[in-house]
Amino acid sequence: MKLADRIHSIEESKSVGLAQVVANLRAEGREIISLNIGEPDFPTPDSIIKATKKALDENKTRYSLVQGIRELREGIAKKVTRDNGYHVTYENIILGNGSKHILYNIFQTMINPGDEVIIPSPYWVTFPESVKLAGGVPVFVPTKDLQLDIEEIEKAITKKTRAIIINTPNNPTGAVYPKEALQQVVELATKYDFYIIADEAYEMLTFGGTSHVALASLGEEAFNRTLTVQSFSKSYCMTGFRVGYLVAPAxxxxxxxxxxxxxxxxxxxxxxxxxxxxxxxxQKDIQAMIDDLEKRRDLAYELCKDIFPNTIKPQGAFYLYPSVKEFLGDRFKTDEDLAKFILTDAGVAILPGSFFGTDGYLRFSFAGSEDNIRKAFANIKAVL
Ligand SMILES: Cc1ncc(COP(=O)(O)O)c(C=O)c1O
Known part of the structure; x- marks a missing residue:
């Protein structure tokens, strides 16, 4: 059948595509360690499971208001006011099916065909595709040492610039942007009159004393221009529940x-x-999970750096993003070739940087167990 041009214009999520390849290899009996996954292996906390079951037992199985149940919107508003440093009410909150859905909705709601959206690269794969689905044009601006390059961002601004996407803590790099850089983004947005989409899905996952700064907390101008994308997926190990939300002007x-x-x-x-x-x-229970992730980060960082010396220690999320350019040449032409080799010969699934808009990098997730992290890097070292 002939599919719409819209579908031809976007790419399938490559990380989802790789999950299928891994499933096929496992079906053939291969042992594959997944360092490609974007979710921690901790179980969903018991109290959440119980509350969900209770809701089922109480027949809370019907439609709710489209924007979500009032109690949850109020609870989120309280959490944002308490933890993120800016005041909102339930009227500033709408729930969706995960933050992917919220992102899709944002561009459908906010941009017209031909509008440009600046996306620092590397970027999470869903950003450009959700812009394109709304007829928008993604404009990529490389980061410098994985941090925002404000000068280059300013150069990329045109009359058609409608928004910028800022993802901190970042997937795929694990970078956490400092307050000063975020303030500069707000200054640019104010000067050139565009808005900011702040994907803060990993807000709770920062390490070694680094704090996450919520963009919308940087003053009234920042709040009025910022659409914050949030999720229960990563902070509460609820990826399958599909609960994300937007915090924005009413x-x-x-x-x-x-x-x-x-x-x-x-x-x-x-x-x-x-x-x-x-x-x-x-908060103590959440902190225990973060402490555990920090140990995995430290372990994965040392092992990764031993093989790929150009590894920057991530301050948040659960990804390492080393440059592997010195490994490319005759044996492996691209990062994708190298990632494929690591999958087939070391039995470790990872993602190449080209999937995220930067050639010559690999993305390793350290959301899995310490045992798997140790085994995976030992296998990789052995085959390289
Ligand atoms: C930056 C970023 N935002 C959002 C999400 C998606 O989260 P959700 O499960 O809420 O759709 C992910 C998932 O990997 C992500 O990396």
Whole structure:
């Protein structure tokens, strides 16, 4: 059948594509260690599971309001006001089916065909595709040592620039952008009149005393220009629940609500009750998970640096993103060739940097167990 041009214009999520290759290899009996995955292996906290089951037992199985149940929106508003340093009410919150869905909705709600959206590279694969699905044009600006290059960003601004996407802590690099850089982004957005999409899905996962700064907390101008994309997936190990949300000025929430009322309606009602319980989790329990991830980060960083000396220690999320340019040449022409070799010969699944818009890098996730991290890097070292 003939598919719409829209579908031809976007690429399949390559990380999802690789998951299929890994599944096939495993079906053939190969042992594959997954350092490609974007979710920690910790179980979803028990209290969240119980609250979700209770919601089912209480028949909370019907449609909810499109924008989400009021209690959850209020709970999120309280959390944002308390933890992110800016004041919002439930009218600034809309729930969606994971932050991927929120991102899709943002561009459908905010941009017209031909509008340009600046995306620092490397970038998470969903960003450019969700811009394109709305008829927008992604404009890529390379980062410098994995940090924002404000001068280059300013050079990329045109009359058509409508927005910039800032993802901190970052996938795929693990970089956390400092307050000064974020303030400069707000200054540019104000000077040239565009808005900021802040994907802060990894906000709780920062290490070694590095703090995450919420873009919308940087003053009134910042708040009025920022659409913050958030998720329960990473902070509470709830990837399968599909609960993400937007924090934004109320008129944006209203506009998105209009779209969502035709697109998907509310997201799963009983999953929303699980999310409501997640907001009650003791910070100590979340910190225990972060401490565990930090140990994995330290371990993975040392092992990775031993093989790939150009590894920068990530301050957040759960990814390492070393440059592997010195490994490319006759034996491996591209980072994709190298990643394929590591998959087939070392039995370790990782992603090449070219998937994220920068050639000559590899992305390793350290969200898995320490045992798997040790085994994976030992295998890679042996075959290289
Ligand atoms: C930067 C970033 N934002 C959002 C998400 C998606 O999260 P969700 O499960 O809420 O769709 C991911 C998932 O990998 C991500 O890396």
């Amino acid at each position: 008129d944006v929430v209203e506009g998105m609500n209009k779209l969502q009322s035709h697109l998907s309606g509310n997201n799963c009602t009983f999953a929303q009750y699980g999310a409501l319980e997640a907001l009650e989790i003791d």
